[in-house]
Amino acid sequence: MKVGIVTFPGSNCEGDAFYAVVDQLGEQAVMLWHKDHDLEGSDVIILPGGFAYGDYLRAGAIARFSPIMKEVAAHAAKGGIVLGICNGFQIACEAGLLPGALLRNDVGYRSMPVTIRVEHTNTAFTASSKVGQCLTMPIAHGEGRFAASDDVLDQLESDGQVLFRYVNAKGEPTVDANPNGAMRNIAGVCNASRNVIGLMPHPERAVDLLLGSEDGLVLFESLLVAAHA
Amino acid sequence: MTRFRVSVHIIPRRGLLDPQGKAVTDALHTLGFAAVGEVHVGRHLVIETGAKDAAAAESSVRTMCERLLANPVTEDFEIAGVVKE
Numbered sequence: 415m416k417v418g419i420v421t422f423p424g425s426n427c428e429g430d431a432f433y434a435v436v437d438q439l440g441e442q443a444v445m446l447w448h449k450d451h452d453l454e455g456s457d458v459i460i461l462p463g464g465f466a467y468g469d470y471l472r473a474g475a476i477a478r479f480s481p482i483m484k485e486v487a488a489h490a491a492k493g494g495i496v497l498g499i500c501n502g503f504q505i506a507c508e509a510g511l512l513p514g515a516l517l518r519n520d521v522g523y524r525s526m527p528v529t530i531r532v533e534h535t536n537t538a539f540t541a542s543s544k545v546g547q548c549l550t551m552p553i554a555h556g557e558g559r560f561a562a563s564d565d566v567l568d569q570l571e572s573d574g575q576v577l578f579r580y581v582n583a584k585g586e587p588t589v590d591a592n593p594n595g596a597m598r599n600i601a602g603v604c605n606a607s608r609n610v611i612g613l614m615p616h617p618e619r620a621v622d623l624l625l626g627s628e629d630g631l632v633l634f635e636s637l638l639v640a641a642h643a
Numbered sequence: 644m645t646r647f648r649v650s651v652h653i654i655p656r657r658g659l660l661d662p663q664g665k666a667v668t669d670a671l672h673t674l675g676f677a678a679v680g681e682v683h684v685g686r687h688l689v690i691e692t693g694a695k696d697a698a699a700a701e702s703s704v705r706t707m708c709e710r711l712l713a714n715p716v717t718e719d720f721e722i723a724g725v726v727k728e
Binding site for chain 2: 471475517518520522559563
């Protein structure tokens with residue numbers, strides 16, 4: 415499996431994504447610059463966390479116009495896997511690759527471990543996990559409050575596109591477990607064709623016990639299953 | 644082609660939680676401005692652009708808002724003024 419990791423000016427989690435894929439998974443990764451026009455044969459594209467273009471205007475609003483995003487959109491349109499993490503999730507939403515939007519948190523910037531619950535396993539990023547499995551990993555964002563109209567939220571629920579929800583230690587999506595005010599405790603979603611996945615928490619920062627958690631590994635291992643399917 | 648300065652207000656859509664607006668509302672109430680209802684914090688942009696007339700300048704900025712300046716999912720915009728330079 416070859417993973418292309420896009421770096422925008424202001425990205426800061428591309429190294430963590432590289433570490434997860436190459437050091438922990440033992441797969442190939444290539445760093446792609448936002449001005450590139452070629453995905454270099456990548457099977458999976460990761461839009462990593464950070465503050466692309468300083469989050470000017472709105473998080474992800476400018477990055478979506480980077481030259482490489484045309485290629486990323488074409489890759490997604492062909493069914494290729496695209497994974498947006500944190501700022502990458504914001505960029506994917508702004509680019510229209512994922513539904514909804516990510517608004518300013520209800521309580522300002524949060525940097526802390528959270529627990530998320532896997533809601534559906536029929537995507538390339540959740541295939542190796544179990545429905546209801548609770549994963550602990552960090553968040554670090556100021557604009558992660560997932561929002562969409564009630565109609566869109568209902569449709570996401572009925573189509574099984576809500577992949578991750580913030581939950582408490584008992585696995586319940588309570589108000590207290592919600593770190594940013596996200597509607598319906600939504601931490602991550604996928605598109606209708608299930609090949610574009612976005613989430614606010616950082617699974618790539620939870621792939622080594624040295625970092626406090628390796629719960630993110632099961633998600634990256636899912637990519638392997640999908641790539642070899 | 645005439646030069647215009649077009650001002651646009653971009654505000655969080657009504658009904659969506661606006662934590663900045665809420666914080667400002669609370670602060671104003673603390674100061675004694677009891678009559679204050681809701682406050683919404685958004686962005687104000689001033690765009691200098693060439694156009695054949697004011698209507699064309701406004702129309703062009705509307706398109707900019709739809710395509711980039713405002714998020715169609717969560718924000719509304721209003722043209723606050725079109726001034727000939």
